[in-house]
Each structure stands twice: as C-alpha cells, then as structure tokens.
Amino acid sequence: MIRVKQLTFSYTNRPFICSMSFDVREGEIFGFLGPSGAGKSTLQKILTGLLTNYQGSVLVNGVEVKARDRGFYEEIGVDFEFPSLYEKLSARENLRFFASLYKKSRDPNELLASVGLLQDADKRVADFSKGMKSRLNFIKALIHDPKLLFLDEPTTGLDPSNARRVKDIILEQKAKGKTIVLTTHNMYDATELCDRVAFIVDGSLRAVDAPRSLIMAKGASIIRYTFLQDGKEQQREVAIDRTGEDELLQQLLKDNRLLSIHSSEPTLNDIFVEITGRRLA
Amino acid sequence: MRLWALLRGDVRFQYKYGFYFLYMFLALLYIGMLSVFPDGWRERAAILMIFSDPAAMGLYFMGAIVLLEKSERTLDSIAVSPARTHEYTLSKLFSIGVISVIVGLTIGLVGGAVKITIQFLVGLLLCSCLFSAVGLVIVARSVSLNSFIISTVPVQLLINLPAAAWLFGWQPSWLLLHPGVSMMQLCMPNRPVLPSGVILASWTLAAWVIANRTVAGMFKQIGGVKL
Numbered sequence: 001m002i003r004v005k006q007l008t009f010s011y012t013n014r015p016f017i018c019s020m021s022f023d024v025r026e027g028e029i030f031g032f033l034g035p036s037g038a039g040k041s042t043l044q045k046i047l048t049g050l051l052t053n054y055q056g057s058v059l060v061n062g063v064e065v066k067a068r069d070r071g072f073y074e075e076i077g078v079d080f081e082f083p084s085l086y087e088k089l090s091a092r093e094n095l096r097f098f099a100s101l102y103k104k105s106r107d108p109n110e111l112l113a114s115v116g117l118l119q120d121a122d123k124r125v126a127d128f129s130k131g132m133k134s135r136l137n138f139i140k141a142l143i144h145d146p147k148l149l150f151l152d153e154p155t156t157g158l159d160p161s162n163a164r165r166v167k168d169i170i171l172e173q174k175a176k177g178k179t180i181v182l183t184t185h186n187m188y189d190a191t192e193l194c195d196r197v198a199f200i201v202d203g204s205l206r207a208v209d210a211p212r213s214l215i216m217a218k219g220a221s222i223i224r225y226t227f228l229q230d231g232k233e234q235q236r237e238v239a240i241d242r243t244g245e246d247e248l249l250q251q252l253l254k255d256n257r258l259l260s261i262h263s264s265e266p267t268l269n270d271i272f273v274e275i276t277g278r279r280l281a
Numbered sequence: 282m283r284l285w286a287l288l289r290g291d292v293r294f295q296y297k298y299g300f301y302f303l304y305m306f307l308a309l310l311y312i313g314m315l316s317v318f319p320d321g322w323r324e325r326a327a328i329l330m331i332f333s334d335p336a337a338m339g340l341y342f343m344g345a346i347v348l349l350e351k352s353e354r355t356l357d358s359i360a361v362s363p364a365r366t367h368e369y370t371l372s373k374l375f376s377i378g379v380i381s382v383i384v385g386l387t388i389g390l391v392g393g394a395v396k397i398t399i400q401f402l403v404g405l406l407l408c409s410c411l412f413s414a415v416g417l418v419i420v421a422r423s424v425s426l427n428s429f430i431i432s433t434v435p436v437q438l439l440i441n442l443p444a445a446a447w448l449f450g451w452q453p454s455w456l457l458l459h460p461g462v463s464m465m466q467l468c469m470p471n472r473p474v475l476p477s478g479v480i481l482a483s484w485t486l487a488a489w490v491i492a493n494r495t496v497a498g499m500f501k502q503i504g505g506v507k508l
Contacts, residue, residue: 048361049361050360050361050500050501050503051501052501070362070363070364070365071363073361073362073363074363076361078357078358078361080354080357080358082354083353083354084353084354084355084357084358085353085354085355086294086297086353086355087353088294088297088298089293089294089297093293097286097289097290097293098358098362100283100286100289100290101283101286101287101359101362101363101364102362102363103363140358
C-alpha cells in the first residue's frame with residue numbers, strides 16, 4: 001500500500017528526513033513512534049501529499065505522491081492531531097459538509113453513534129469538550145470510507161472509555177482490510193494496535209518490526225520480589241532465565257518469606273530507549 | 282458536483298457566522314441614508330455606495346472567512362480532500378457574489394441607479410468577484426486580521442479613488458481601463474457596454490488566476506513549506 005525508498009526531505013538547507021525506506025503492507029496497522037520533533041508529522045505530511053518537494057520515491061496506493069491528482073484523496077482519510085472542524089456548525093453539519101466533497105460516503109449517524117456523539121449531533125462544535133472534538137475529528141476521517149487511514153495521535157485527550165471506543169473502531173477498520181498508519185508517542189496504543197512499528201529519531205528510522213518481536217528480541221523478562229529484612233521491606237530483581245542462580249530467592253522461597261513476586265517484561269518504551277537512547281514522551 | 286458542495290458549505294458557513302445578518306443591517310442602513318439625499322444626488326450616491334461596499338465586500342469578508350478557516354484548521358481537511366484549488370476559489374467568489382448582487386440590487390433599485398438590470402447585475406457580479414479574488418490573494422499571505430486589514434488599504438485606494446474621481450467628473454479616456462470605472466460604466470445607462478464588460482471581465486479573470494496560484498501556495502504552507 002505504501003512504498004518509501006530513499007526518502008530525503010528538508011525544510012531548510014539541513015536534511016530533516018534522511019534516506020528513509022520502508023513499506024506498509026495492505027491491511028496492516030503501521031505505527032510511527034518517536035519523540036516530539038522526530039519527524040513523524042513531517043513524514044505523515046509527505047505521505048498525504050501536503051509536502052511534495054521531497055527526494056526519493058514515495059508510492060501511496062500505487063501513486064507517486066509528487067505526481068498525485070485530487071482523485072488520490074478519494075481513498076485517503078486523515079485524522080489530524082488537532083481538530084479541523086467548523087466551530088459554528090453542528091457535528092452532523094460538519095460531517096455532511098466533508099462527506100459532500102467525496103464520491104462515496106458513510107452514514108453520519110452511524111459514525112456519530114459509534115463514538116457516542118449521536119445525542120450531540122446537532123450541537124455546535126464550539127460547545128464540544130476537547131475529547132468530543134477529538135472523537136468527531138476521528139470519525140470525520142472515516143466519512144468517505146477510505147482504504148488508507150492516517151491517524152495522528154487519535155486517542156490524545158480522550159478518557160479511557162472513549163480511547164477504548166476509538167481503538168476498537170481502528171481494529172474494526174483493520175478487520176475490514178483497511179490500511180492504517182498511526183502516528184503516536186503512546187507506547188501502549190502502539191503495542192496494542194500496531195502490527196509493526198517504526199522508531200523515528202532525528203528524521204531517521206532506527207528500527208522497524210512487530211512490537212512483540214522488538215520486545216522479545218531486545219529485552220529479557222525480569223522477576224521482582226520483596227521480602228522483610230531487619231524489619232524493612234527490601235526489593236530485588238533477577239532476569240527470568242537466571243532465577244536458578246539467585247540463592248537469596250531460593251532461600252526466601254524455602255523459608256516462605258516472600259512478601260510479593262512479579263514478573264515484568266520490558267515495555268516498548270524501554271526498547272525504544274535502548275535502541276535510540278531517547279524517551280518517547 | 283464538488284463545486285456545488287463547496288458553495289453550499291460556504292453559504293452555510295457565512296449564514297452561521299452572521300455575515301448575512303450583518304449585510305441585511307448594512308443594506309437597511311444604506312437605504313435609510315439614500316432616502317435623505319436630494320433627488321439629484323441619489324443615483325450617484327447609490328452607485329458610489331454599491332461600488333464601495335456590496336461590490337467590494339469580498340475584499341473585507343475574504344479576510345474574515347479564510348482567517349477563520351485557518352484558525353479552525355479546516356483548510357487542513359480541505360487540502361487533503363479531492364477539492365481542487367479552482368473549485369475552492371470559485372466557491373468563495375460565487376458565495377460572496379450572490380450577497381453582493383442581492384444587496385447591491387436592492388440599494389440600486391431604491392436609489393434609482395438600476396436602468397438596465399442585466400448590465401447592472403453583470404457589472405456588480407464581476408466587480409464583486411474581482412474584489413473577492415484580490416481579497417483571497419491578500420489573505421492567503423496574511424497571518425492575522427491586522428496584517429490583512431493593513432494590506433487591503435493600498436488596494437482599496439487603487440481601486441476606489443480613480444473610480445470615485447470618474448464618477449464625480451474627472452474622466453480621462455485612459456481611465457476607462459480601470460476596473461472600477463468599467464464597473465461604473467456598466468452600471469450607468471448610455472455607456473459603451475462591450476468594452477467595459479471586456480475590461481472588467483479581463484481584470485476579474487486575471488485576479489482569479491493569481492488567486493488560484495496564491496491559494497495553491499497557501500495549501501502547500503499547511504504542509505509547512507514557506508513559499
């Protein structure tokens with residue numbers, strides 16, 4: 001669905017994105033992870049045709065983005081990080097207007113209901129909370145039933161239950177065969193939703209793989225346990241493949257003196273830090 | 282049809298943001314003012330009012346409309362939709378043109394300035410589209426309402442002053458090439474219609490072509506490229 005080869009882009013004289021190459025397969029959720037200013041949004045602008053003065057090749061849905069025509073946008077839905085809505089129009093009027101720009105469209109009511117906004121459909125967007133605007137912005141990207149979705153921080157500003165709704169809709173879109181490009185610095189969303197993630201730092205890709213593969217390849221699971229010593233609670237940890245060598249743990253188990261014991265895997269954030277030396281948030 | 286969809290969207294936007302209410306109020310104000318003019322002055326005053334306001338409203342309104350779209354980031358969504366630049370600009374020109382014609386025709390009829398309706402309407406619509414296109418060129422490069430207003434001042438002087446001078450008797454022949462004068466020629470009876478129509482249409486077309494280029498640049502700036 002997307003094929004990027006030797007992509008280089010610059011806002012100034014200095015390259016901002018350097019020789020980037022990757023593919024996004026049809027029907028997968030592909031995540032771009034990186035700290036602010038890493039180049040994620042710039043990359044999304046290039047993939048959506050907002051920036052066309054790049055070097056290299058960027059094929060999206062079989063079209064070289066530089067040479068796109070307006071028909072290119074019939075199959076692309078973009079959820080920008082910040083709401084892009086007419087504040088004095090109602091939610092339904094906003095959806096109807098944007099739907100009218102495309103050849104095909106979905107039922108606005110069905111979409112509004114899917115994110116819990118049907119009862120507020122005729123309310124002015126100016127009266128919406130930040131989270132409501134964010135949900136409306138998200139379904140606006142789906143109004144023309146595109147094959148390819150670009151979602152920029154789709155769960156930012158949402159409470160846990162609405163974030164869950166949005167994530168479920170993203171997974172439903174994937175089940176329908178849609179390709180989704182997710183830009184985020186939320187490692188939990190990326191781990192849960194993405195088939196593959198790309199780590200971006202300073203305009204270059206440092207790793208591309210499935211989140212689980214990255215976690216399992218780079219990090220060893222840890223066991224943490226606590227116990228009492230001289231009346232104070234102490235904590236120790238040991239790699240899961242070295243528990244047999246931990247004599248203290250053996251002894252505590254034998255004496256039934258463990259207060260707690262947990263296993264923990266490294267998170268995607270831990271792996272990101274390990275590979276790139278930078279933090280996600 | 283996408284142009285029709287954009288046009289309906291613009292009309293709804295202008296209605297919701299109170300533009301129509303504002304112009305209904307201004308039309309009533311102008312009509313009230315015309316009623317106090319003596320009969321000999323009324324026609325000329327009506328033409329000057331129409332030229333400097335309903336016909337020119339696009340110059341001022343385009344700033345408010347596009348800066349609102351910029352602040353609400355709806356231009357971002359339009360930039361990644363199938364809407365073409367010329368559809369976007371035509372929709373803006375026509376939506377403002379409709380109000381210009383309704384308000385201008387009302388003032389013209391009350392002031393007794395409408396002699397040949399079709400000529401009057403064509404002149405008014407072309408002039409409105411010209412001002413709107415110039416407004417689009419200015420607002421596409423403006424970052425705030427203040428910078429937009431400051432930039433419109435020289436344009437207003439360039440268009441309004443020669444036209445007003447013509448209306449009040451300073452009429453060198455070369456001034457017939459001026460778009461404002463062409464509009465007045467079209468609106469007044471017993472004047473050469475075809476040359477004025479061609480001159481005004483040419484100015485309007487040229488301004489629209491430049492507006493398309495500038496708006497295309499504005500859409501690129503959404504991507505962060507400085508042009």
